[in-house]
């Protein structure tokens with residue numbers, strides 16, 4: 001399988017408007033009609049801007065269905081010398097493979113306790129009263145295709161017995177999110193501060 005490569009140059013206005021910035025790019029196609037793009041260098045072809053700025057890019061990942069794109073946005077700037085764009089901080093994604101870890105992460109302690117009481121008292125999934133019980137039954141159904149309470153209640157009892165041994169409980173994650181949000185917000189403010197002094201490049205072939 002081979003890729004056919006096609007090199008091309010794109011240009012953008014520079015910050016002062018008297019010159020330009022060029023970007024060297026390529027496009028590759030294979031026998032399966034797949035295409036990939038890349039860049040391998042940029043030049044500030046303006047003496048004035050070259051003495052004041054350097055080039056930096058900022059990459060952000062966002063949710064995007066695969067048929068619409070790769071979920072990555074890259075924006076490129078002339079950044080004044082002496083400044084640099086801080087790296088983007090993204091919200092941490094928690095992924096748990098085990099059902100008990102997932103329940104502990106998504107349902108508060110009181111909710112797990114209420115669900116267990118509810119299941120013990122009401123005995124059948126159809127008679128459950130607490131929204132937490134229904135949430136937990138749905139999680140078991142999705143993950144293990146099991147909804148029998150005789151299977152679920154021992155798991156919940158075990159969770160409550162060992163609650164302190166879990167690293168990421170609902171309560172700890174909530175606390176983590178508060179601190180994380182503050183960290184992201186102050187970082188975004190720093191990014192915005194640098195971008196305000198910078199000039200965004202808009203490359204066209």
Ligand SMILES: [Zn+2]
Nearest residue numbers: 014016046049
């Ligand atoms: Zn210029």
